[in-house]
Each structure stands twice: as structure tokens, then as C-alpha cells.
């Protein structure tokens with residue numbers, strides 16, 4: 001499955017959360033992250049996918065990725081055995 005993630009390049013500019021707050025939020029350290037319950041790209045409707053892609057293309061730090069996650073059927077990022085860390 002494909003999941004949305006924010007990598008360590010995030011500069012906390014806020015563009016992604018402004019474009020798509022259904023998927024992106026800021027964590028306690030004020031770094032953007034994809035909301036674990038909403039980061040499954042394949043489960044999104046077309047409208048939401050378009051917003052995620054708009055955020056990805058507009059990210060000034062190339063910090064947003066859509067990654068293929070193998071052997072992981074969970075709805076959480078960073079769980080044991082999950083390769084989306």
C-alpha cells in the first residue's frame with residue numbers, strides 16, 4: 001500500500017497544512033506530519049489525492065513523499081515492522 005509521509009527535510013513552512021489539513025498537521029515539535037489515521041493514499045478519494053499531490057508538489061523542502069509500504073497493513077505509521085519510518 002502507499003502511504004503519505006513527511007521526511008526530515010520539513011522546514012515547518014505550513015504550506016501543506018494550509019492546502020490539506022485533512023492529511024497534514026504539525027506535531028508537538030512544530031514539524032509537519034501525515035496524520036496516521038489519514039495517511040493511506042490508496043484509501044483517499046480523488047479529491048483528497050489531488051490535494052495531497054498539490055501539497056507534495058508545492059513543498060519547498062521536498063519533504064512530502066508517497067512511499068510504498070510492504071508487509072504492513074496497519075493504519076499507523078512507525079509501528080513495528082512498518083517500513084514507512
Ligand code: SF4
Pocket residue numbers: 006009010011012013014015016017032055058059060061062063064
Ligand atoms: S510544505 Fe513541506 S516544508 Fe512546509 S510544513 Fe509541509 S512538509 Fe514541511
